[in-house]
Amino acid sequence: MSLTLRERSQDTLEVDGQRYHFYSLPRAAQQLGDISRLPKSMKVLLENLLRWQDGDSVTAEDIQALADWQKDAHANREIAYRPARVLMQDFTGVPAVVDLAAMREAVKRLGGDVSKVNPLSPVDLVIDHSVTVDHFxxxxxxxxxVRLEMExxxxxxxxxxxxxKAFNQFSVVPPxxxxxxxxxxxxxxxxVWHQAQExxxxxxxxxxxxxxxxxxxxxxxxxLGWGVGGIEAEAAxxxxxxxxxxxxxxxxxLTGKLRAGITATDLVLTVTQMLRKHGVVGKFVEFYGDGLDDLPLADRATIANMAPEYGATCGFFPIDGVTLGYMRLTGxxxxxxxxxxxxxxxxxxxRNTGDEPIFTSSLALDMASVEASLAGPKRPQDRVSLGDVPAAFRQSTELEVNHAQTAAKSVAYQEAGKQYHLEDGAVxxxxxxxxxxxxxxxxLMAAGLLxxxxLTAGLQRKPWVKASLAPGSKVVSDYLAAAQLTPYLNDLGFNLVxxxxxxxxxNxxxxxxxxxxxxxxxxxTVGAVLSGNRNFEGRIHPFVKTNWLASPPLVVAYALAGNMKVNLQxxxxxxxxxxKPVYLKDIWPSPEEIARAVQQVSTDMFRKEYAEVFEGTPEWQQIRVSEAATYDWDDESTYIRLSPFFDEMEKEPKPVAEIKGARILAMLGDSxxxxxxxxxxxxxxxxxxxxxxTEHGVERQDxxxxxxxxxxxxxxxxxxxANIxxxxxMVPGVEGGVTRHVPDNEQLDIYDAAMRYQQEGVPLAVIAxxxxxxxxxxxxxxxxxxxxGVxxxxxxxxxxxxxxxxxxxxILPLEFPQGVTRGSLKLTGDEQIDVExxxxLKPGGKVNVTLTRQDGSKETLETRCRIDTGNELTYYRNDGILHYVIRNMLRH
Structure with a gap:
């Protein structure tokens, strides 16, 4: 029996006296053909397939297809990718753990072994989404x-x-x-990961x-890593x-270098705008070019972070000397x-200097051309040059401030015995x-220096500005303190929150x-300026209609200026x-000042802060919990409840139910x-x-x-x-989660309408x-x-x-035929929908959808099934991915 490609590619590597076994890409290439110009991110996928080749979920043909990708830099083939680990934050992690706990209940009900319900890959959950800026x-x-967060x-x-305690391979980084x-x-x-196997x-x-x-x-x-829904993460x-x-x-x-006074944030907003325009949804982006030789890893992280904002699956930077330097710095x-x-x-x-991999398409940026920028008022890809911000604020036709308004509005308010005026555009x-x-x-050092x-120039934050500093790790506080910049940020109201x-x-x-x-x-119409990555409508604060992404020093500058209509240039x-007037250029720190401050960042800071990363505060350590394998659900809890997804599940899936006479719950626009x-x-x-x-006795402040x-x-x-x-x-002119219940036309909250449809046994559709x-x-x-019921x-x-x-x-995702929209169909929301x-169903196949209008006339559309792979179809036929996993556990 001949050896598989996986078996043939096994090799060893000695590093400092330690022998490692690995699956060699150069050895595999002897059979697959030259892969030297395959993008580095694709080589990571290739190694993954090679290591997991089993003849079933990963075949020799899958591996060959990935190697052959170079021929036209495209391959229309499904693969099964197995990541080494899973990362969660607490907002998305809690429901995943609720589902794990509910799966144990389902396995118990169906007579299986609950101890089988465990993560099979390491999972790290970091509690980072629960703190709110109540005090500042x-x-x-x-x-x-922190006290309020714990309460x-x-x-x-x-x-x-x-x-x-209950699950193996599951660790929690405390709040x-x-x-x-x-x-x-x-x-x-x-x-690079390593682990003992056989x-x-x-x-x-x-x-x-x-x-x-x-x-x-x-x-x-x-x-190589990217964001998935909690559902996919649970499956992984x-x-x-x-x-x-x-x-x-x-x-x-990337070529060239950023000019003095231009930040990594300005660079990432430029990159985001370019890539959104280029069109990278569902694609990998890989950065290359000699501009990377001097691009610090923290700047790379700023760019990689915003891959969702430019629409890519990931924004990959290959390993090089900069990577190793950062790993040493961080301990x-x-x-x-x-x-x-x-x-x-x-x-x-x-990554070697001069590398030119084969790509599906490419674009280039000379970093010397980047200028100071913000993004706003409501999308991260809407980059605005610093000097154009006042015009962007005024010109946005979507802002109510511009609707037939002639004079700027101003409202007087009192604070600490003084009268101030709040105006349109106020930050x-x-x-x-x-x-x-x-x-x-x-x-961050630039913000502290600014x-x-x-303060040295005698400026102060405007009194109507709520300022805050929420660093990504304790190390940030250490290095701002070491550079002696914390007192200045505090004096301007940017205290640690x-x-x-x-x-x-x-939050x-x-x-x-x-x-x-x-x-x-x-x-x-007021503004929020934040050094974040999302500025969608209604996201930052319900009363703030315009949100602007900016670098930390520009966040400080806008706190000083106090209004989006001030041209900071x-x-x-x-x-x-x-x-005497003080301009932004007068107080902007020099590159030398920033470099001197950055030199304060030391390896000892990282080693100190991460030495006890899983320990938590005394309050965290004092939390007492049961040792039982299944959770002791509290029927009175308004936070944690046993989810109903598996209530009616049986050992074998039923045939997929037909969708007949569905009503439209919501008809929505683009984006x-x-x-x-x-x-x-x-x-x-x-x-x-x-x-x-309220019905469950929770006070409004809680x-x-x-x-x-x-x-x-x-x-x-x-x-x-229910977003505001x-x-x-279906309800023109109304904002918020409202719909019409058809056929009686009553206007209801979407939830209330959905419950009424459920009582009537009517399935639901969403049009978008x-x-x-x-x-x-x-x-x-x-x-x-x-x-x-959608x-x-x-x-x-x-x-x-x-x-x-x-x-x-x-839930079945279908795509309208090319050129057909809810507008061209003149949909009103009163139609009934049958899916034939x-x-x-076949992945990517055609699905006929019949619309029955109020007058009884019918129209059939040939939609495209957006179940893209065989695996996805299996999940859909099982009524969802978790049902499929439970059934697998019960069989083995």
């Missing part, structure tokens, strides 16, 4: 916010502590430690999937391969660093926040009451003590994000979720956010499609435009519609992660 602007802010989230934290992506970059990521130490590339779309930040370290941790099509790879060539062992270098060079994964939130920039010492220079995502995910906390009242009184930020669909942000008292909490209650399906299904900015075209489900990976954007979504196009999540929850031959 003083030295007590951090302690107060509000006690039930969730008890549950996660139980999960940490108050850092953002999952930065902890991953600074500590968890290894670049008595051998096997080395292989570090790969992962994460339940946060910004998992891509780790690509900066040469680690339960040993299921991630089903994917061999991707196209877009090359992005990785010398043995690990040497292994990374030796393995990467042996496998052809090392009411200035937040140094989120993983994009808070991993980057150069922009604060120092501003917590180590977590805060403002970028909508900006309440504005002071007098500011909120003034905004409401004047119906003012030509107008003063304020006056010095002698009444509807998962923020619009999934419950996110604060819970309004008068909303269905607010009413549910509602917490939707994200913190993701472990309770009752809250989440009530908050699905969503526009359902282009890029349905863009934005963060949110499992509740698929779980919520499933619980509401069976099918028909859109012009889908964002990658959301499409697979819909299938993972047993649902039992004969």
């Amino acid at each position: 602007g003083d030295d007590k802010a951090f302690a107060e916010n 509000r989230n006690h039930e969730r934290y008890v549950f996660l502590r139980w999960g940490q 108050g430690t850092g953002i999952c992506h930065q902890v991953n970059l600074e500590y968890l990521g290894k670049a 008595g051998k130490e096997v080395a292989y590339p570090d790969t992962l999937v994460g339940t946060d779309s910004h998992t891509t930040m780790i690509n900066a370290l040469g680690v 941790m339960l040993g299921q391969p991630v089903s994917m099509l061999i991707p196209d790879v877009v090359g992005f060539k 990785r062992s010398e043995e690990q660093v040497k292994l990374v270098e030796a393995y990467a060079k042996q496998q052809g994964l090392w 009411v939130i200035a937040a140094i926040t989120s993983c994009t920039n808070t991993s980057n010492p150069s922009v 604060a120092k220079n501003a 917590g180590y977590g995502c805060t403002t970028c995910i909508g 900006s906390g309440p504005l002071p009451e007098n500011i909120e009242s003034a905004i409401k009184q004047g119906d003012l 030509t107008e003063p930020l304020g006056e010095d003590r002698n009444g 509807v994000t998962t923020d619009h669909i999934s419950p996110a942000g604060s819970i309004k008292a008068e909303s269905p979720a607010g009413r549910y909490l 509602f917490n956010s939707y994200g913190s209650r993701r472990g309770n399906h009752e809250v989440m299904m009530r908050g699905t499609f 900015r969503i526009r359902n075209e 435009g282009k890029e349905y489900g863009s934005g963060s990976s949110r499992d509740w954007a698929a779980k919520g519609p499933r619980l509401l 069976r099918v979504v028909i859109a012009e196009s889908f964002e990658r992660i959301h499409r697979s999540n819909l299938i993972g929850m047993g 031959n649902i039992a004969d």
